Amino acid sequence: MVSLVKDYTNTVHSVLPGAKIIPCRGYINNKEYSKAKAPLGAYKDKPSLTSVEIDRHLEKGGWIGAVIAQNHIVIDIDNSIAASYLNRLLKGERVKFHLIKTPNGMQFIFKAETPENQKIKMISKWFTSIGIVIDTRVGTTNSLIVFPTENTKNRFISKIEDELDELPDYLRPIWNTATTKQYEFPIPLINGSRNQSIFDLGSNSKRYGMAPDKLIDQSLHLVYKYFMDDKEDFSVQELRKTIASINEFNLVNSVRTTYENIEHHQKTYSLTDLGNAKRLIDQYGDKIKYSHKQESWLLWDGSRWAYDFQERVLLFAQTISNEIRKDAMNIDDEKKQKAMFKFANDTENLARLKAMVNTARFQSEIVVDMDQLDKDPYLFNLSNGTFNLRTGRLQEHKKTDLISKKSNVNFDPSTKCEVWDKFLNKIMGEDRSMIDYLKRIIGYSLTGDTSEQKFFFLYGGGRNGKSTFLEVINHIIGEYADTTPMNTFIQQKQEGISNDIAGLKGSRFVTAQETEKGRQFAESKIKQLTGGGKIKARFLHKEFFEYNPQFKIVIAGNHKPIVKETKEAIWNRIRLIPFAIRIEDHERDPHLKEKLISEASGILNWIIEGCADWLENGLQCPTSVTSATENYREDMDVVKKFLDDCITFNPLAKEAFKNIHATYNAWAQENGEYEMSSKALGGNLKERGFKAKTIVGQRHYEGLTVRNDVYQSLMNSQHNNRTLVKQKTNYQLST
Template identity: 45%
Template sequence: MLTPIYKNIPLELQDRPQWVVWRLENREGKPTKVPFNPKRPQAGAMSNNPKTWGAFALAQRISKMNGFKGPGYMFSKDDPYSGIDLDKCRDPETSEIAAWAWKEIKRLNSYTEVSPSATGVKIWVKGILPLSGRKKGNYEMYSDTRFFTMTGHHLEGTPTTIEDRQVELTALHREVFGEAPDPQATSARPRPELSFSDSQVIERARGAKNGDKFSRLMRGDISGQKSGSEADLALCSILAFWTQDREQINRIFQTSGLYRNPGREKKWNRPTAGSTYGMKTIDKAINDTTETYQGPGFNKDNGRRTRPAGSAKVEEDPKPQAKRAPVNTFNLTDMGNAQRIVAKHGQDIRYCYPWGKWLVWDEARWKKDDTGEVDRRAKATVQSIYTEAGREKDKDRRKGIAQFAMRCESELKRKAMIASAMSEPGIPILPDEMDRDPWLLNVLNGTIDLKVRELRPHRKGDLITKLAPVKYDPAATCSTWEKFLKRIMADNQNLIGFLQRSVGYALTGDTREQCLFFLWGLGANGKSTFLEVIHALMGDYAKRTSSETFLAKKPGQIPNDIAALKGARFVAAVEIESGRRMAEVLIKQMTGGDKIAARFLHAEFFEYDPEFKIFLAANHEPVIRGTDNAIWRRIHKIPFAVQIPIEEQDRELPHRLREELPGILNWALAGCLQWRYGGLGVPEEVKQATQDYRADMDVLGDFISEHCTVAPGASAPSKDLYKTYRDWAEDIKEKNPLSQTKFGLALTERGFEVKRTTGGAKLRKGIALKN
């Protein structure tokens, strides 16, 4: 059996949650490929039950265990793929393909791979099979209710992508099985060329005439709608023009701000009359849609359904910025100048009042104007006033416009133009409107949808202000990075995989894991290099901060450092002085998923939702006095146990690793998908290191073991226990002894309950002082 080469499997298949694992079992006296559920490997997978399928990353991991031979893909009526299995056509020794099989491979000209036995090939195409005719001789063809084992052993000379081959597939099926009894069978599902991925639907909807309305609804903005329910239906109706797939509309809707708004998720999934509110809304949108997208010949500029004559009129959507007025209709005033600059440049400039900053579209993102770009555009606008004068037929008015233009060349007039333009319709923007989608990652050559690992062009409507300074190249590799990880992790694949999933998680703005990554180890172990490379990869999405940010501070200190972390997804801090205490309450707040309050110097407090994942690297363990799970469940201590000898240290390594950033991005994107479908998957090495850390921090445990007896019938006066503890803490020079209240709470957490004597004194049950 061939060992799978996972990286060669087409990404569009990897992105679908239709994966199983398989192994050989003896059925009726012969070995049979049997599929199993990757989420419950002991249970079989069913071709008609998607709940028994899983994500590619999970199937990849499980397929390497428990005697499984590899991953398999389960065909479904909801995907556009068909598979052709040509059996007994390849010599496993010479790799020679039979002539009859080469004919079919060349005819279909799509992704082809060698089967697990190495004696056959499987061809993948986009196209739908007729209802009958699946197996005959050395031919098998399937498009649903069956699975294909996959090896990733790509057949050289064939495409690495899955191509649309409906015509060729239909012809091949007819030649092998004869005429199909139902000539309309291929219309049972939408033709593949009209089937779009989720991100393609979103891209087309945003680029249509009502794209601004769609973008507002996707951001969760219900302005212009009578209610939240009306907004839900409006968004579903736009989507129903582009796709009639209920599940696809549901998936896309659940990425929208409407779904994420407070209380909306619960309403969307609320049961009602044998369905849910959400699915009933989708059904109404589909049923009310009188025309859907019809392909390239359709009017692409009209992103709304057309209605028959006499039906209700569809109102036009407002433009995102003021319409440009005809020449010479602007007043010769500061307000007129504001309208001029918006007419010429309004599509590329925005003003954020809370920030006190202009933003300019630089063809990749909305970037803060730190170089005077808006002023340069104001100067160009002044020059255009002379053009207005030249077009004016009235001599006196032409002279007046030219004189006005000359006055506007002054700095004072330009500043007045810019200041007045700040409030023009379509120009103001709020911080909460920007960078709202936690699943978009902006890179140099486009924007990556992290949910499906798909690149699309930069779009103004995404309102992204950040940029990772790397190009997405799906073919890029990172051999030096992989060698580096093997060296610093002693080739421990469990730890390397955890680092990959952790970084993949950090690519997103999602914070569901509620954790802190603590990279611990003595010097010269690669921690700093690792963090520097990830910081370089993520660019604007990454922030450095002092370790003081996460350590206990004196009351009253201004949280400037916390304010500066707004909008970051990856936050790195290095080095901690020995004996410093972790700011445990703050860590809980930062990783808890709730808003945190912060302010800059001489500014008011503000609140924001943290998106960042904390990566703290140090040689010393910060002191954690909390003994409850509320703090310890958040800590993932990753041991960096390898120390690189001086003679082996490479000062040029960071530079060479930066040259591999496109490949490292692919490594991180793979980790993101693994995390999304399988979670962080904390390995035993990290769990044990964290448990050891917790034990080291358990000063109260040391006191109990040295001075107390724990037994069911034991008891001791609370005041005696605390006095003995204080004396002990003073003897060992404990820097942060527990107060009497915290000491009592800690005992209660350990199960030592309070009992009062008849005289009212407090006793602790289950614990007694020695001697």
């Protein structure tokens, strides 16, 4: 590091010969970094500060700026990692430049005497052919830089050469990042995507920057040499093949944004909330989105589009005032410049920040529809990438995938899960078919596919491992998993799909626990939620919206909820999975859950294997689950029990339906079963093939009759006597 000296005039001129020195605000009556960089008033027609004036200004806490001298250019990089890699490249190529370290990155100073370099204007956030994103400060537009002094923390001169080299071709700006908002070039290159990253950079340089093949070839060789830390399995020959494929790239739809027409691309903004909103989008449009249906901002956090519940979008908005000040520095008209600085200050008021953000919501570039989010059912987002469940490969996080959820587990194909395997063997009684079935169910649940149309019920008494099983799976599936109250799936007086279901959009694995005795499943809702079609829901006090559920429903309980419907439409969906093993006190491990979660990456591999098995072979329900579900169905067939207990079948018999109905309800009271309306009971009998016939104005059923002994028994029952007597009118047994 070069030490700072008190003679700032000579120091400035050693870096930028002949540069004008001007006063910047610094921390004079100011505590904000963005305002500190602004010049104190217009400076175009004013002389350079003297050494005495500089000292006095610094003593007050001010900063100084250096107006870029003619035939010089400053390349400003706000990314410290990218800047350090460029520094390494330039040193390796023996390029002579001055270097200033800044709080966010570095500034590289070169000569700019050639006609090509003289054409470069002051711009912000443009790509170079080596993938570095730069800002420029040039000597042809009175642009300036803050010059390091003892007042500028973390800003210092790092290197001064005796003479400077011309700005290299590969550091010229060639296309605006606003042209390719979703594109980012990784520095350093990431294993697994090195070839694709090099191809994308070269083809974008050719398409958007109109870079000649020779420059692309030179630049990509430099990228390979200095930006690729790990060259294992990536030879120079492979690089040359990639460059050859870029040279064949079709330029029919190229977008030309070079310096011959840069003036037409340099944006101006009105000093209004709309102008600020457009600045916000141009600056951060690749990192912010807004959903009107959910009335929420989403911010790109590097791995997914996260919902902005804390209004962090305002932090982006707070930087716009500094962009306005940068533009103001290039205005020659002092009156207009003052107006622009005032507007920059006003922009920092909370009311103006919120107005900027609220106005930006209606700009089409950042609006995202709910249906666009998490749309691909076979992408599962993880901490270290996005796993493609169809290909079985880990991909880079991509903004264009529009994923809003993530599991915080890393994919590591080498990890195992020995404790998990022992746990499953224990709770499933070493039944391999049951373990494999659970594996396929959870693998299927990683996807947003609901084509199986199933509803899984983990059934068994307490202390059998089902809660631990679900808690561990929920942890691994992460934000794709959700829990909901059991009442979501239990019949209510006023049934509807509303707030609880609205919150499950995008979820893939939904659990509910603790069934209560005597409660009934909300059968029509379950059929709708597992049917594969759109459902309508809304959040409290919000408008209704529709979405396609991606979630699989898994409930766990000690009691079997009532299922009144006997049709296949519901029973084809339900799968009862018995948890019959009880974990005794001496077998319990109080730290088991923590041990299992420590194997999260290994369990993820187990789940991914289950997904692959399901994709190839389907769920393959084992015999024990089929039998348990059939037994559940028989237990729920109350009408069959009634017919067995109370009815004699005789093809010549006819029974008045009101007698059948009265007997059923009396029998139901006696046996603790649910009563049925005449419509429900009649429909059930019809489904079973019994035919109704009207005789003397009354409906009768053919082929059955109420047993006399049952009738007499129910008549003698004190509990049911009132019901039968009340309905005994015209009660006639047919023979």
